[in-house]
Amino acid sequence: PQPQQQQSLPAIPQGVSRATFDKAITDLTNQLGPENVELNDKPPKDDGWYMEHPNTHDMMNVTGSDALVASAVVYPSSTAEVQKIVLWANQYRIPIFPISMGRNLGYGGAAPRVRGSVVIDLGKRMNKILDIDPDDHTCLVEPGVSFYALYEAIQAKGYDHLWVDTPDLGGGSVIGNTLDRGVGYTPYGDHWATHSGLEVVLPTGEVLRTGMGALPHSNTSQIFPYGFGPIADGLFSQSNLGIVTQMGMTLMPNPTGHESFLYAFALETDLAQVIDIIRPLRISNILENVAQLRSAVQTIAVQGRPRKDFYDQPGPIPQSIIDAEVSKLPCGKCAWLYYGMAYGPPHIRAYKLAIIDAEFKKVAGARRIDPATIPKDNYFWSRDNIAAGVPDFEELLWCNWVPNGSHIAFSPVSPIRGKDAERLMALAKRRHAESGIDLFPAFCVGLREMHLIVEIVFDKTKPEAREAAMACMRAMVDDAAALGYGEYRTHLALMDQVAGTYSWNDNALMKFNERIKDALDPNGILAPGKSGIWPKRYRGRGWEM
Ligand code: FAD
Known part of the structure; x- marks a missing residue:
């Protein structure tokens, strides 16, 4: 197969004739029942929303709505039916792409990596x-x-x-x-x-x-x-x-007790000191959860109000406006917010919280915000739910920052060290400024590492906004790799680039992945190109993005 941009629907997989495709779909329909095989032959009416999203493409697409679309979606009810679909794909050499629920927003949603793949929506019927x-x-x-x-x-x-x-x-x-x-x-x-x-x-x-x-x-x-x-x-x-x-x-x-806490740090330049304080506390489990250090601008955006309420000019939103808006929130004027939770009965929590307080207060101007002063509709209480394992979706609100808000995530891994945080912030800031995009950074602290998650929010209906988002992402991936940082996960459209950064010893890891791929999937039918791994019959034919 050779890649090509088709405009017509259904997006028949490249290298498969229309007649073969029709025969294959009839055959699959006979095996699974007509209600369980849906052709994607009509343009989508709209992208729905998070809970009713399309399973034919990415509802937050960054590549244009036609680039990464399914030719059909199938709904198996059992492992035996999944086996049937796989055998069918091998027979007709049709690429298939499994999703569980397809809400991989920021990383490709329900879209397949190869246009025209048959998406296997496992979640609809295999949901026990x-x-x-x-x-x-x-x-x-x-x-x-x-x-x-x-x-x-x-x-x-x-x-x-x-x-x-x-x-x-x-x-x-x-x-x-x-x-x-x-x-x-x-x-x-x-x-x-x-x-x-x-x-x-x-x-x-x-x-x-x-x-x-x-x-x-x-x-x-x-x-x-x-x-x-x-x-x-x-x-x-x-x-x-x-x-x-x-x-x-x-x-x-259940830890039999839990208590959220919030610290506000005054200056952007407090970042390195805060991160260096977090490291020993996190490794020793005084900070017990994957907690987040978020920039204040995200706290403004997660109110769900659009950017134009605050600033309606092109280019990143000025710091003076961010400062003025954050000052109106319960956290008061600050640059960073640490959302954490202490677990266990009161005396255990009090022991840990006292250590945390003493350490964070070493940062000049650090404040602990008393939860009793935070209104019940504030985002703090959504974080409180999540840190206690109670599902929520208030986080979606920052997607309203721009009309038709979509997002794509830059997610490099680094040590929990101040100088690493500063390096990553500096490169993200420079590339966002060049692209005229607002910077939404949050550090998610694991046990011995942290993921910097930078969310680029863009208007998916504007080609120039999609292109700016992609240019910014691509530049950040390369800049980060040059400094020794790699992404923990990425969007479908960036998988080739990110896989290419894991190139030590003449791409030894990719060569190993390709050998396994060719051995286990000789016909190259399963999710070709996922994580940058292309099966033999696709390699060297221009499929990489
Ligand atoms: P799917 O879309 O079904 O699958 C995810 C990937 O796994 C796909 O590449 C798919 O091909 C593959 N896959 C799925 N099922 C199978 C299978 N059975 N066999 C083989 N391969 C399979 N993510 C986080 O992790 N943490 C967060 O805190 C978070 N916050 C978010 C906040 C916002 C506002 C948004 C929009 C997104 C956020 N995400 C977050 C990203 C995303 O929404 C979640 O990770 C979501 O759980 C992924 O979607 P899904 O579970 O439906 O997986």
Whole structure:
């Protein structure tokens, strides 16, 4: 196949004739039933919203609405039907692209990497919670189980002692988010680290279970992730080597008490000192959750009010306006806000909070904002929910910053060190200024590293806004790589570039990935190009973006 920009729908996969495609779709329809195979042959009426988003393309597209679209969407009901779809794809050489729920906003939504792929929407019908074990604190889920659904099922069973960890938006899939190595904000925020056991359909149709699940009749699959021999799980995360149909997940014990706290730091130049204070506190678990140090401008935007309310000129919003607006909020005038939570009974919390207070107050002008002074409709209480494992979606509000607000995320990983934070901020600031884009940075602090998440919010209906967002992203990825920082995750349109930055020893890692890809997926049907990994029959044909 050769890439080409087609305008007509359905977007027939390149290298497949219309006649073959029609025959293939008829064949698949006969196998799955007409209600479970939908051709994408009409232009979308609109992009809906977060909870009713399209599964044919990215509702927040940065590439133009026609570039990364599905030719059809299929809805399997079981692992056996996923196997049928995979065998069908091999027979007709049609690219397929699995999504669990397709809410991967900022990273490609429901879009496939190759135009005309058949999207496998696993979540619509494979949405069962197969097990919740109240003693082991584990669960077993299918792809269509969202953080909301899992949370509600646990509540419905009256299991108050079990907590779910949720990302900022609770409507995503537990499996989809975990496979993309997403994060949440309780002490169990590293989702990949807390999963245990996968069931996977391989690109040639076989099914395997990883870890202890490979042992027939095992009752330890959800409690011991490693099993025996090489750990295969990593091959199926951010990858195109398998379709995950079940996953075990550990659940957090209710810490029997929790308390959010908020610190405001006065100056942008406080960043390095704050980050250096955070490092030992986080590594020693005094700061217990994946907490966030956010720029004040995001706190203005997350009120949901559009930018034009504050400033209606091109170019980044001036600092004087940000300062004036932040001054009106409960946090008062500041440059950075640290949102955290202490867990456990009161005396344990008090012990940790006293240490945190003494350390943060070493920064001149640092203030602890008393939660009692924060109105109930303030964003602080949304963070309070999320850090306590209660799904929420107030975070979506900053997408209203511009009309038709969409976003794309720059997410480099760095040590928790002041000088690294400053370097990353400096490059992000320079590139945003060049592109005339407002800078929305937040540092998400893991255990020994942090992700800087910079959200670029753009008007998806304006080609110049999309192009500016992409130019800014591309420049930041290269600048960061030149300094030794790599992205933990990226948008479909940037996967080739990001994969190219992981080039040590003459691209040894990519050569290894390609050998595995060719061995496991000889016909190159599963998510070609995902994470920059192209199967043999696509390589060297100009598919990279
Ligand atoms: P999907 O879109 O279904 O899948 C994600 C990826 O995994 C896709 O590449 C897909 O191909 C692959 N995949 C999915 N299922 C399978 C499968 N069964 N087998 C093989 N491959 C599969 N993300 C965070 O992690 N943390 C946050 O705090 C966060 N905050 C956000 C805030 C806002 C305002 C927005 C708009 C987005 C945010 N996101 C965040 C990004 C995103 O919304 C979530 O990560 C979301 O959970 C991903 O969508 P999903 O769960 O529906 O996964």
